[in-house]
Amino acid sequence: MQPAAASPVIEFRDVSCRVAGTLVLSGFNLQVQSGETLVLLGRSGSGKTTSLKLVNRLLTPTSGEIRVKGVSNAEGDVIRLRRSIGYVIQDVGLFPHFTVEKNIGLVPRIEGWPEERVRARVFELLQMVGLSPDLASRKPHELSGGQRQRVGVARALAADPEILLMDEPFGALDPLTRDELQREFLLLQQRLHKTVVFVTHDLREALRIGSRIALMEAGRLVTVAEPREFLRSTDPLASAYVRAFGDGLESAANRGTS
Amino acid sequence: MSVFRFMWQNHGQVLELTLEHLRLVGLSALFAMLIGIPLGIAIAHRPRFNKPVLASANIIQTIPSLALFGFLLPVPWLGERADRLAILALTLYALLPIIRNTYTGIRGVDPAVVEAGRGMGLTESQLLFQVELPLAVSVILSGVRVAVVISVGLATIAAAIGAGGLGEFIFRGLAMVDDRVILAGAIPAALLALVADFGVGWLERRLQPR
Numbered sequence: 041m042q043p044a045a046a047s048p049v050i051e052f053r054d055v056s057c058r059v060a061g062t063l064v065l066s067g068f069n070l071q072v073q074s075g076e077t078l079v080l081l082g083r084s085g086s087g088k089t090t091s092l093k094l095v096n097r098l099l100t101p102t103s104g105e106i107r108v109k110g111v112s113n114a115e116g117d118v119i120r121l122r123r124s125i126g127y128v129i130q131d132v133g134l135f136p137h138f139t140v141e142k143n144i145g146l147v148p149r150i151e152g153w154p155e156e157r158v159r160a161r162v163f164e165l166l167q168m169v170g171l172s173p174d175l176a177s178r179k180p181h182e183l184s185g186g187q188r189q190r191v192g193v194a195r196a197l198a199a200d201p202e203i204l205l206m207d208e209p210f211g212a213l214d215p216l217t218r219d220e221l222q223r224e225f226l227l228l229q230q231r232l233h234k235t236v237v238f239v240t241h242d243l244r245e246a247l248r249i250g251s252r253i254a255l256m257e258a259g260r261l262v263t264v265a266e267p268r269e270f271l272r273s274t275d276p277l278a279s280a281y282v283r284a285f286g287d288g289l290e291s292a293a294n295r296g297t298s
Numbered sequence: 299m300s301v302f303r304f305m306w307q308n309h310g311q312v313l314e315l316t317l318e319h320l321r322l323v324g325l326s327a328l329f330a331m332l333i334g335i336p337l338g339i340a341i342a343h344r345p346r347f348n349k350p351v352l353a354s355a356n357i358i359q360t361i362p363s364l365a366l367f368g369f370l371l372p373v374p375w376l377g378e379r380a381d382r383l384a385i386l387a388l389t390l391y392a393l394l395p396i397i398r399n400t401y402t403g404i405r406g407v408d409p410a411v412v413e414a415g416r417g418m419g420l421t422e423s424q425l426l427f428q429v430e431l432p433l434a435v436s437v438i439l440s441g442v443r444v445a446v447v448i449s450v451g452l453a454t455i456a457a458a459i460g461a462g463g464l465g466e467f468i469f470r471g472l473a474m475v476d477d478r479v480i481l482a483g484a485i486p487a488a489l490l491a492l493v494a495d496f497g498v499g500w501l502e503r504r505l506q507p508r
Contacts, residue, residue, distance in 0.1 A: 146428075
């Protein structure tokens with residue numbers, strides 16, 4: 041599986057992180073390869089979100105380092121780093137006072153793209169995430185939850201970042217909408233081949249979306265496996281997860297986009 | 299209706315004192331915003347300082363206005379002119395609502411929105427001017443509105459130290475035991491307060507983010 045020659049796009053090297061006195065991540069080592077969707081799976085408090093925020097430096101590690109495209113992310117300008125990484129969160133965090141168009145076009149605009157290029161990009165992205173161009177002039181509160189999350193994804197993709205960080209992006213959606221967005225995400229990823237780190241506590245989602253699944257517990261990495269391997273894992277925690285989610289997981293692991 | 303006859307007969311002075319009054323209130327509100335809004339932003343971002351700053355503003359608010367005017371009288375440059383003194387005192391009183399509402403407004407911005415903005419690579423100043431302030435503006439303005447309305451009333455007392463304004467009619471009327479003269483100061487002051495309340499309220503609604 042591991043392309044030996046290619047260096048990982050994101051690499052955690054012996055990372056520990058203490059937040060407000062508690063150790064939320066310890067001795068964490070992980071490599072994310074170019075173009076894969078690595079899912080961080082685990083229950084709340086297991087350190088998934090912390091790991092994600094360490095990548096774009098919303099948090100700084102207590103020890104160890106995180107390398108992004110071969111360079112420690114502690115070096116260089118944090119603003120540059122963040123603009124080169126797309127970020128999607130569960131609460132979406134759309135700017136309520138901006139229209140959809142302004143939300144999506146924000147980073148390209150502050151990066152100084154010419155206005156017509158920004159507009160063209162916004163409409164391209166709206167189409168890409170399956171939204172009608174009519175929505176461009178709406179405000180976020182006029183959209184449904186699913187539409188908002190699509191705008192969130194479009195916004196993260198706006199400046200065409202190589203890396204995408206997604207923190208339970210579909211967690212707050214109803215099952216039908218979630219299913220739809222997962223399917224569209226897979227289709228999108230087939231075209232774009234972004235390097236994605238995707239946080240979820242939903243095993244079914246992890247199996248469907250992930251090219252590899254990293255299981256976390258209490259701030260440690262338990263195991264990393266491809267979806268099919270994961271189902272047969274002998275690791276006690278992994279198999280406990282599989283049991284808890286019950287039947288029908290095989291079909292999820294077949295990664296159906298249908 | 300003799301009040302209105304009195305006001306008409308003295309309309310020149312009514313107008314002059316009203317303008318003086320407006321100047322006291324306007325300048326002090328301006329200074330209070332220039333100090334209070336940045337201070338409110340600062341304590342919203344550094345919660346350690348929020349208690350001492352708000353407590354100080356609170357204490358100022360509890361000093362009786364006449365006493366505050368009196369305390370400031372011996373201050374060198376300020377004490378030379380009563381209007382300077384009055385503007386300082388009114389500024390100090392206006393600080394609390396402005397600082398507190400700025401603080402509340404900024405703290406009230408959805409943390410997810412701020413985090414998303416920061417994660418997307420907005421600088422701290424882009425975050426402040428494009429996200430936090432636009433979303434907090436109506437809360438901040440409602441603090442300004444309270445401050446201005448209070449100032450209009452308080453500024454009448456400034457006449458006691460000779461700073462002018464509509465308080466002159468009120469104090470003169472008290473001395474003369476003449477209701478007409480008191481009302482010639484009180485009615486325009488009340489109208490000013492209403493207009494200010496309505497004006498800033500209108501601005502507040504216009505600038506509401508959604």
